[in-house]
Amino acid sequence: MSKLAAFGGTAVVPREMRRVEWPRVEDDDRKAVMDALDGALVSDTDGVNPVAVLENSWADHFGFGHCVAVSNGTAALSLALAALGVGPGDEVIVPALSFIATGLAPVHQMAVPVFADIDPVTFNIDPDDIERRITDKTAAIIPVHLHGAPADMDRITAIAARHGIPVIEDAAQAPGATHRGRPVGGIGTAGAFSLQVSKNIPTCGEGGLLVTGDAELAAAMRRGRQFGEVIESGRDRDYISYGLGWNHKMNGLQAAFTTAQLARFDEYERARQHNVTTFLARLAKLPGLQVPTALPDTTHVWHILRFRFDPAAFGLDGVRPEALRSTLRRLLRAEGVPMSQYQLMPLPDQKVFVDRLGFGSGYPWSVTGAPATVAGEGYPVTRAVIADSLTIQKRHLNPGAGELLDLYADAFEKVWANSDMVATLAKAASS
Ligand SMILES: *Cc1c(COP(=O)(O)O)cnc(C)c1O
Numbered sequence: 001m002s003k004l005a006a007f008g009g010t011a012v013v014p015r016e017m018r019r020v021e022w023p024r025v026e027d028d029d030r031k032a033v034m035d036a037l038d039g040a041l042v043s044d045t046d047g048v049n050p051v052a053v054l055e056n057s058w059a060d061h062f063g064f065g066h067c068v069a070v071s072n073g074t075a076a077l078s079l080a081l082a083a084l085g086v087g088p089g090d091e092v093i094v095p096a097l098s099f100i101a102t103g104l105a106p107v108h109q110m111a112v113p114v115f116a117d118i119d120p121v122t123f124n125i126d127p128d129d130i131e132r133r134i135t136d137k138t139a140a141i142i143p144v145h146l147h148g149a150p151a152d153m154d155r156i157t158a159i160a161a162r163h164g165i166p167v168i169e170d171a172a173q174a175p176g177a178t179h180r181g182r183p184v185g186g187i188g189t190a191g192a193f194s195l196q197v198s199k200n201i202p203t204c205g206e207g208g209l210l211v212t213g214d215a216e217l218a219a220a221m222r223r224g225r226q227f228g229e230v231i232e233s234g235r236d237r238d239y240i241s242y243g244l245g246w247n248h249k250m251n252g253l254q255a256a257f258t259t260a261q262l263a264r265f266d267e268y269e270r271a272r273q274h275n276v277t278t279f280l281a282r283l284a285k286l287p288g289l290q291v292p293t294a295l296p297d298t299t300h301v302w303h304i305l306r307f308r309f310d311p312a313a314f315g316l317d318g319v320r321p322e323a324l325r326s327t328l329r330r331l332l333r334a335e336g337v338p339m340s341q342y343q344l345m346p347l348p349d350q351k352v353f354v355d356r357l358g359f360g361s362g363y364p365w366s367v368t369g370a371p372a373t374v375a376g377e378g379y380p381v382t383r384a385v386i387a388d389s390l391t392i393q394k395r396h397l398n399p400g401a402g403e404l405l406d407l408y409a410d411a412f413e414k415v416w417a418n419s420d421m422v423a424t425l426a427k428a429a430s431s
Helices: 027-037 050-062 073-083 100-108 127-133 153-163 215-225 252-283 321-334 380-388 402-417 419-430
Strands: 066-070 091-095 112-116 138-141 168-170 190-194 208-212 304-309 389-393
Touching (some): 027 252, 050 066, 050 208, 066 073, 066 215, 073 168, 073 190, 091 100, 100 112, 138 153, 208 215, 252 304, 252 402, 304 321, 321 380, 321 402, 321 419, 380 389
Parallel strands (some): 091 112, 091 138, 168 190
Antiparallel strands (some): 066 208, 304 389
């Protein structure tokens, strides 16, 4: 048994392998951006421009009916809600575990986010809890395909259909993931993607994409991204706002970069699937460690790898899960594995929602009279997952990360081989 790096032993992952190498920028990306510099820089122009090329490439690659490029993933969610007519007096059901943007988007439309608990294995919104939270004010459901794992779209779309409400998929973390052979984002009424640099298909800055099979909805999204105007090929811009709009356009350089990345996506994705599943197969053998899994008939695209740790399986009954987690974080980080937390609290605990820091005097909540969320209350599964899990982010996305992941697995095995030390430290941290 080798000595833990936290106590003076040699770290498993050498320093020179600890740089984040995501996104991977190659010559094709550089050339695409330079070429775009000589062309149309924004999407408000008629004809072929890098933004339209990206929209068509994305729709073709994954098989979506329509694609509308926007400035970022948060704007995509807000625009989808706006295009569907969601507004003051409405409620939108979102998961209690997600990136903050999922909870903010309804508020941007003056609608109230209503949080639902998650599933302990997929970490995605729990359909039973959606059902419990539907009211006559529910105007949309936003399931998130969190960490790259498809949400339970069969049940979610069935619930939505029964109540006649639209489903907007937050697919920011899951481009390329499939559910029963269908690409996520294209299963509900609309889907939103993010091209932010840490995502599986990045741009060189900020970007987002909306997809839908509904031509009229796509047209409403296009108006929404550009001041409410209608921009059509072969027709002069008339500068008339046909409805409320924003300026959520994408620029040409970022579109060109992503189109170049998209051309390599399948190759990257194949390498990632191999690297990550090999890594997880090794970790799955360690007692007390729950590795992420893909549900039957779905493809997980492993945007974030979340591991849960079970104190009882370490023989640590009564030890707080946070104590075991912080012990493992310390020991693994010392070995060079950058274990981190993703989301420090359930979304309903965020100050913006607890203190109702929306518009004016407590809007939109004062419109519906919804009870305030209370920090520390409810959402038991989300709380348990946040308390007993850690994540690996970005490092594994590089298609060349296979060797690095082998070292990560060595580091986990080394820490588990020192389980007596883990137990001693976790007990001390728990008291
Ligand atoms: C990144 C992300 C967003 C927001 O996308 P931005 O492009 O950063 O605005 C929304 N939802 C989820 C789940 C995300 O991970």
